[in-house]
Amino acid sequence: MSVHCVHELDSVQLGKINDLCAGKPSRQMSSRKIIYLINPISGTGGKFSLQEMIRQKTGEKGIAYSILPTNAEGDYAFLLPFIEQTAVTDIIVCGGDGTVSAVAAALAGVDVRIGIVPMGSGNGLAFAAGIPKDVERALEIIFTANASPIDGFLINGQFSCMLCGIGFDAKVAEEFASQTKRGFRTYVRVTLKNFFNARPYPFRLRIPSGNGQDASFGEEAFFISIANGNQFGNNFTIAPKASLHDGLLDIVIAKKTNQLRFLVSVIRQVMGGYRVLAKPEAESGARIKIIYFQTPALVIENPGHAPLHIDGDPKASASEFHISVVPKAIQLIQP
Numbered sequence: 001m002s003v004h005c006v007h008e009l010d011s012v013q014l015g016k017i018n019d020l021c022a023g024k025p026s027r028q029m030s031s032r033k034i035i036y037l038i039n040p041i042s043g044t045g046g047k048f049s050l051q052e053m054i055r056q057k058t059g060e061k062g063i064a065y066s067i068l069p070t071n072a073e074g075d076y077a078f079l080l081p082f083i084e085q086t087a088v089t090d091i092i093v094c095g096g097d098g099t100v101s102a103v104a105a106a107l108a109g110v111d112v113r114i115g116i117v118p119m120g121s122g123n124g125l126a127f128a129a130g131i132p133k134d135v136e137r138a139l140e141i142i143f144t145a146n147a148s149p150i151d152g153f154l155i156n157g158q159f160s161c162m163l164c165g166i167g168f169d170a171k172v173a174e175e176f177a178s179q180t181k182r183g184f185r186t187y188v189r190v191t192l193k194n195f196f197n198a199r200p201y202p203f204r205l206r207i208p209s210g211n212g213q214d215a216s217f218g219e220e221a222f223f224i225s226i227a228n229g230n231q232f233g234n235n236f237t238i239a240p241k242a243s244l245h246d247g248l249l250d251i252v253i254a255k256k257t258n259q260l261r262f263l264v265s266v267i268r269q270v271m272g273g274y275r276v277l278a279k280p281e282a283e284s285g286a287r288i289k290i291i292y293f294q295t296p297a298l299v300i301e302n303p304g305h306a307p308l309h310i311d312g313d314p315k316a317s318a319s320e321f322h323i324s325v326v327p328k329a330i331q332l333i334q335p
């Protein structure tokens with residue numbers, strides 16, 4: 001297979017991937033061909049032993065494979081020619097949500113299986129799908145489990161597969177991205193630091209109804225989460241009723257209140273204490289501190305220019321966000 005549009009790959013990497021695609025499976029070989037993408041900086045652990053385990057386990061299964069590094073730009077379009085000519089059957093992301101998100105964005109709608117070996121700081125999509133952090137068990141799922149479709153969504157044309165946030169959690173994501181050390185502890189430290197300075201932002205939401213009678217309401221809030229998966233990561237389930245494949249987005253609005261109530265209401269939400277509202281607009285002026293509802297699409301006006309993150313990575317914000325679900329966007333290997 002000759003390859004173009006692969007400026008991210010050096011000649012050694014290109015050689016590896018061409019060998020993988022050119023090789024014909026022997027009688028003992030599986031018909032699967034896997035590309036593992038390893039993020040060298042995600043999470044806290046070194047990735048040397050991971051590479052060793054991948055080599056050992058994938059070799060034992062008789063599956064042809066290649067291991068490549070991820071790239072800081074999050075550009076994975078170079079994978080398409082390999083997949084579209086059906087040579088490569090599986091792309092396995094060894095990294096966190098940011099890496100999964102960038103790979104999924106490039107491969108949405110493409111006929112390829114995507115697997116995850118959770119090696120990030122939060123691993124929200126992997127945990128929402130029931131993929132364990134233990135590398136050996138995660139690899140076993142890749143070898144034995146089926147792939148099934150999960151939704152994604154678009155926010156102002158940018159793809160997300162797990163969760164976007166506008167406001168407080170985006171501020172945390174922004175500061176986290178500039179830390180030299182990643183991992184869970186860094187998340188906790190940065191979250192606590194920002195918590196005491198958290199401030200509400202003004203928002204206006206419009207929820208299309210399909211019959212021309214859109215619901216609309218304004219709200220001051222610390223953050224709005226738009227969730228396809230159920231969590232921020234680390235099993236912190238901000239959208240406890242979310243399903244990865246129901247064609248709906250779970251929207252969580254943490255309304256303006258004092259810092260203590262903000263904390264208590266978020267904890268209550270994580271514990272499943274707030275029900276999903278059929279008419280969220282009816283609750284906007286009420287005492288309830290978390291508004292939780294489900295919708296396939298919505299528009300959020302953001303006049304206070306609250307910051308945005310997409311799947312944990314900070315992104316440029318906007319004064320208005322148009323958000324809609326993309327049903328069955330990717331094929332995820334999951335237990």
Ligand SMILES: Nc1ncnc2c1ncn2[C@@H]1O[C@H](COP(=O)(O)OP(=O)(O)OP(=O)(O)O)[C@@H](O)[C@H]1O
Pocket residue numbers: 039040041042043069070071072073074095096097098099100119120121122123124182183233311312313
């Ligand atoms: N080869 C690379 N060199 C430097 N940075 C990289 C490389 N590949 C990816 N990145 C960066 O890694 C970041 C994404 O990391 P990732 O989301 O996988 O891990 P994490 O943030 O530790 O975990 P999580 O998102 O689960 O909290 C992106 O900012 C991306 O630019």
